[in-house]
Amino acid sequence: MLVPLEHVIALSAVIFGIGVVGAVTRRNLIVILMSIELMLNAVNLALVGFSRAWANPVGQVFVLMVITVAAAEVAVGLGIVLSLFRNRDSVDIEEVSLLKW
Amino acid sequence: MSTAALLFYLFAAMTIVASLGMVLNTRNTVASALSLVVAMISLGAIYVLLDAYLVAAIQIVVYAGAIVVLFLFVVMLLNLRMDVFPAARSRLPKLLGIAASGWGLWMFLRLLPGSLPAISPAPEGFGGFRALGTELFTRYVVPFEATSLLLLAAIVGAVILAKRRID
Amino acid sequence: MVDTAAGVAETSLLRWIPFLPLAAAAVHGVFLGLMRRPLPRRGTIFLSCGAVFASFLISLFAFAELLSPEGPRVRVDNLYTWIGAGKFSAEASFLLDPISAVMILVVTFVGFLIHVYSIGYMDDDHRDDTGFPRFFCYLNLFTFSMLMLVLGDNLLVMFLGWEGVGLCSYLLIGFWYSERWNAYCGMKAFVVTRIGDVGFLVGIFVLFWALADVGRPTVAFREIAAAFPQIADRVVTLPAWLGGAEWKLATLVGLCFFAGACGKSAQIPLYVWLPDAMAGPTPVSALIHAATMVTAGVYMVCRLSFLYAAAPGASAVIAWTGAITALFAATIAITQTDIKKVLAYSTVSQLGYMFLAAGCGGYAAALFHLATHAFFKALLFLGAGAVILAMHHEQDTDKMGGLARAIPRTRWAFLMGVIAICGLPPFSGFFSKDDVLLAAFGAHSIPGNRWLYGIGVATALLTSLYMFRLYFRTFHGATRIAPENFRRVHEPAETVRYPLYVLAVFAVLAGFAGLPQVYGDWLGIPDSNSLAHFLAPVLAGGLHEVGVSHGEELRLALLALGAAATGLFVAWWLYLRDPELPGRFMQAFHGVWRLLHEKYFVDQIYDTLIVRPTVWVADRVLFRSIDAGLIDGVAVNGTARAVQGLAARGFKYAHSGLTQSYLFLMILGTVAIVGWLLR
Numbered sequence: 001m002l003v004p005l006e007h008v009i010a011l012s013a014v015i016f017g018i019g020v021v022g023a024v025t026r027r028n029l030i031v032i033l034m035s036i037e038l039m040l041n042a043v044n045l046a047l048v049g050f051s052r053a054w055a056n057p058v059g060q061v062f063v064l065m066v067i068t069v070a071a072a073e074v075a076v077g078l079g080i081v082l083s084l085f086r087n088r089d090s091v092d093i094e095e096v097s098l099l100k101w
Numbered sequence: 102m103s104t105a106a107l108l109f110y111l112f113a114a115m116t117i118v119a120s121l122g123m124v125l126n127t128r129n130t131v132a133s134a135l136s137l138v139v140a141m142i143s144l145g146a147i148y149v150l151l152d153a154y155l156v157a158a159i160q161i162v163v164y165a166g167a168i169v170v171l172f173l174f175v176v177m178l179l180n181l182r183m184d185v186f187p188a189a190r191s192r193l194p195k196l197l198g199i200a201a202s203g204w205g206l207w208m209f210l211r212l213l214p215g216s217l218p219a220i221s222p223a224p225e226g227f228g229g230f231r232a233l234g235t236e237l238f239t240r241y242v243v244p245f246e247a248t249s250l251l252l253l254a255a256i257v258g259a260v261i262l263a264k265r266r267i268d
Numbered sequence: 269m270v271d272t273a274a275g276v277a278e279t280s281l282l283r284w285i286p287f288l289p290l291a292a293a294a295v296h297g298v299f300l301g302l303m304r305r306p307l308p309r310r311g312t313i314f315l316s317c318g319a320v321f322a323s324f325l326i327s328l329f330a331f332a333e334l335l336s337p338e339g340p341r342v343r344v345d346n347l348y349t350w351i352g353a354g355k356f357s358a359e360a361s362f363l364l365d366p367i368s369a370v371m372i373l374v375v376t377f378v379g380f381l382i383h384v385y386s387i388g389y390m391d392d393d394h395r396d397d398t399g400f401p402r403f404f405c406y407l408n409l410f411t412f413s414m415l416m417l418v419l420g421d422n423l424l425v426m427f428l429g430w431e432g433v434g435l436c437s438y439l440l441i442g443f444w445y446s447e448r449w450n451a452y453c454g455m456k457a458f459v460v461t462r463i464g465d466v467g468f469l470v471g472i473f474v475l476f477w478a479l480a481d482v483g484r485p486t487v488a489f490r491e492i493a494a495a496f497p498q499i500a501d502r503v504v505t506l507p508a509w510l511g512g513a514e515w516k517l518a519t520l521v522g523l524c525f526f527a528g529a530c531g532k533s534a535q536i537p538l539y540v541w542l543p544d545a546m547a548g549p550t551p552v553s554a555l556i557h558a559a560t561m562v563t564a565g566v567y568m569v570c571r572l573s574f575l576y577a578a579a580p581g582a583s584a585v586i587a588w589t590g591a592i593t594a595l596f597a598a599t600i601a602i603t604q605t606d607i608k609k610v611l612a613y614s615t616v617s618q619l620g621y622m623f624l625a626a627g628c629g630g631y632a633a634a635l636f637h638l639a640t641h642a643f644f645k646a647l648l649f650l651g652a653g654a655v656i657l658a659m660h661h662e663q664d665t666d667k668m669g670g671l672a673r674a675i676p677r678t679r680w681a682f683l684m685g686v687i688a689i690c691g692l693p694p695f696s697g698f699f700s701k702d703d704v705l706l707a708a709f710g711a712h713s714i715p716g717n718r719w720l721y722g723i724g725v726a727t728a729l730l731t732s733l734y735m736f737r738l739y740f741r742t743f744h745g746a747t748r749i750a751p752e753n754f755r756r757v758h759e760p761a762e763t764v765r766y767p768l769y770v771l772a773v774f775a776v777l778a779g780f781a782g783l784p785q786v787y788g789d790w791l792g793i794p795d796s797n798s799l800a801h802f803l804a805p806v807l808a809g810g811l812h813e814v815g816v817s818h819g820e821e822l823r824l825a826l827l828a829l830g831a832a833a834t835g836l837f838v839a840w841w842l843y844l845r846d847p848e849l850p851g852r853f854m855q856a857f858h859g860v861w862r863l864l865h866e867k868y869f870v871d872q873i874y875d876t877l878i879v880r881p882t883v884w885v886a887d888r889v890l891f892r893s894i895d896a897g898l899i900d901g902v903a904v905n906g907t908a909r910a911v912q913g914l915a916a917r918g919f920k921y922a923h924s925g926l927t928q929s930y931l932f933l934m935i936l937g938t939v940a941i942v943g944w945l946l947r
Contacts (some may be wrong), residue, residue: 001151001220002105002106002109002151003106003109003110005217005220006213006214006217007113008151009107009111009213009217010210010213011116011117011147013118013141013206013209013210013213014117014180014206015116015120017202017203017205017206018117018120018121018124018931019120019123019124020202020935021198021199021202022120022123022124023931024195024198024202024928024931024932024935025198025199025926025928026124026127026851027928028130028181029133030130030172030175030176030181031123031124031130031133032171032928033172034123034133034134034172035123035162037123037137037168038120038123038137038140039141041141041144041164043148044144044156044160045144045148046152048148048151049151049239051117052151052152052153052181052213052227053217053220053221054218054220055227057184057227057232057233057236058150058152059240059243060155060156060233061233061236061237061241062157062249063153063156064156064168064233064237065244065248067159067160067164068248068251069248069251069261069264070164070168070251071111071163071167071168071252071255071526072147072252072254072255073166073255074171075171075255075256075258075259076174076255076258076259076262077173078172078174078259078263079258079260079261079262079263079291081175081179082175082178082179082262082263083263085136085179086265091181092928093926094928096925097925097927098925099923099925099928100923100924100926198932201932201936205939208943
């Protein structure tokens with residue numbers, strides 16, 4: 001393998017962390033969805049890394065599934081964003097905090 | 102260090118910078134999306150370096166080419182260029198969240214070395230279309246078909262959600 | 269101890285003796301309690317009186333079976349194994365031996381007569397629509413409990429009956445509970461006897477513990493008797509918080525059981541409930557507080573005679589307590605004016621006699637006096653009830669006098685009882701009281717037994733004095749009733765009078781069942797003391813031959829007779845010949861009179877020293893601080909308030925509605941779980 005497995009996993013963790021920060025911190029709904037995509041990508045990287053390390057193609061099959069699901073999720077998610085925008089004229093996530101105490 | 106390894110670190114850095122750029126850019130949503138594209142592509146490159154050729158291809162085609170494009174469509178449609186929002190209630194949760202994430206990441210990285218099992222050598226044709234295709238259509242054909250159902254559901258859902266209601 | 273030469277016979281007859289009254293009470297319970305429709309008068313009478321009468325017939329039959337010379341001396345009716353735990357098992361079973369045979373005869377016979385009497389007495393009861401059937405229900409329940417007590421084969425069944433009679437006593441004393449005072453008296457009886465019951469329980473526990481220690485855990489009387497020699501001399505060291513003293517086991521257990529007897533049988537210091545128990549209807553006083561419940565303690569001591577024979581210390585305590593109580597109560601009785609109060613203190617006094625005999629080893633004498641006392645005291649109480657009915661519920665003798673002309677039949681029956689209790693021959697009291705005094709005289713193992721005898725004689729004098737005082741003030745002399753009221757005084761109904769006549773016959777003649785040998789020799793009857801011979805196989809000490817010659821015995825009898833006669837003479841002088849004299853005595857010795865009339869202020873002392881502090885602690889500490897404050901306030905309500913506060917002030921903020929905080933918390937949670945799993 002090209003680089004030690006630890007480096008691949010470390011990279012995956014960093015990207016995941018960045019994605020988490022983005023999802024939790026930003027108020028723009030679009031950016032939040034993009035951060036989620038980033039997180040999914042980080043996971044994909046880890047899967048590919050392990051797959052390569054142990055010569056097991058299952059990891060890559062899994063990655064294909066993840067990508068598919070991500071695509072579906074984005075489609076529906078953006079549909080929701082559209083509906084939200086039509087009702088509230090804003091994509092601020094703090095506008096949709098109705099289910100509160 | 103071989104060239105390939107160097108390339109790996111290069112693309113890794115690019116990924117990190119691009120993702121930071123996406124998350125930290127508060128002024129321009131489109132710029133965020135484009136940063137995401139860069140991140141996706143460099144990840145694709147990393148996949149290639151890790152012998153996952155089919156996955157890399159799919160990554161570029163689907164992620165960079167369809168998903169982010171979809172994002173851009175919506176941004177353009179809704180005309181969301183400026184991220185102008187009213188002032189947040191308090192900065193504390195944000196800072197707390199970042200600090201916690203940073204700490205979690207740091208702990209993870211500290212524990213990482215020495216916790217992974219040994220590497221085995223890769224056979225010929227690993228990660229290629231034939232090998233992966235064989236797996237996909239023999240052992241994992243059921244999940245494969247299930248994802249097509251999932252995509253169908255997503256299509257229907259997205260169409261319904263996005264339909265402009267005629268009131 | 270038990271003569272099982274002819275073996276033990278199993279039978280299924282005994283269970284019906286207590287269960288028939290129980291069934292009657294249960295039927296009453298169903299009708300009154302569940303269906304809210306009391307049985308009609310006739311139905312109640314047939315059911316309740318019939319049940320007790322049937323019990324009596326079965327008791328008679330069982331007794332007759334015991335008498336046959338070749339039959340077994342002991343019969344057992346084993347229902348089922350009540351508790352089975354390893355090596356220990358307690359059966360729900362009944363035992364018929366000479367002691368319990370005597371007891372069931374007394375209980376069912378006197379009980380039946382009182383049931384009949386109550387038909388007439390409680391018919392007057394228009395205070396409560398359901399009063400009549402409710403009374404009989406409680407009477408039946410009481411009869412059941414008392415029979416369980418005396419028929420029990422082991423301490424647990426006996427204790428069940430013991431508690432049952434306590435409960436029924438409470439129910440019956442406070443029968444007319446709409447008057448607050450009656451309810452209070454019922455409660456007082458229950459609580460005071462309960463205090464004694466603690467001692468009883470402790471006795472059971474210590475006894476069982478000692479038996480289990482030697483590998484023979486049991487509560488059955490016969491088995492305890494058999495195993496008792498192994499543990500009688502064991503030394504028990506009390507724990508430090510009780511003083512750390514060392515006691516012989518037999519003495520310790522004996523005293524514990526006697527504490528229970530003090531409660532139920534109204535000895536010092538737990539007698540205070542009995543005079544106030546007169547608040548209940550007179551049949552209740554007759555049954556419970558003369559003939560049956562209060563005799564439970566005496567029965568218990570005799571049942572455990574093997575224990576007390578091995579515990580001279582405890583026996584001495586019993587004898588002295590009995591004697592002092594007898595004298596104490598008699599001194600109070602001479603100043604009381606309420607008919608029933610005089611009889612109540614008389615009961616306490618006579619119970620003292622029974623314990624005096626038992627403590628001195630004369631268990632047969634104690635049981636003899638128990639039986640005769642049941643007859644004449646029940647007679648006296650029922651007679652008093654007849655007088656009360658005739659006087660339209662007036663109980664104060666200050667307002668009576670000269671009733672002999674108005675209610676002669678009641679007067680003669682009552683007089684029989686009076687003569688019997690005073691111990692004038694040949695009435696039954698003479699023989700039984702003499703037996704008691706003889707036991708005291710001959711009990712050389714008890715320190716100061718001659719003093720005990722002296723106290724007994726003095727009490728006999730006082731007994732005669734107050735009983736004839738009562739009789740004269742009620743029936744003779746100038747009447748203190750207004751003439752127009754006097755015309756209304758009439759004899760009570762037949763159902764009230766006939767039990768009186770029957771009891772009078774027994775009060776006169778019952779003594780001959782235990783005729784001492786000295787008289788038997790005159791009459792040429794060998795083994796004349798049939799009762800003592802009947803009981804001898806099951807009592808410690810057998811026939812308990814007191815080592816006095818016939819001549820001495822006669823001299824002692826004469827002495828007691830003299831005392832009784834003196835009392836009669838004084839009463840005659842004070843209340844018939846010179847009625848002004850008592851008044852002058854009262855004024856001359858006013859202090860003493862007041863002390864006696866106020867019952868030595870014992871009730872007031874108890875109230876100040878014990879009742880008030882206890883009530884204060886119960887109210888302030890236990891109720892307000894602990895129950896309402898701590899348990900209700902802190903534990904229950906406090907927990908609710910804390911949760912409410914936590915939720916309202918803390919947890920609700922978790923529902924912020926902000927997606928991002930939700931997401932953050934989710935990630936935090938996931939990381940935590942994963943981290944913990946991989947730790």
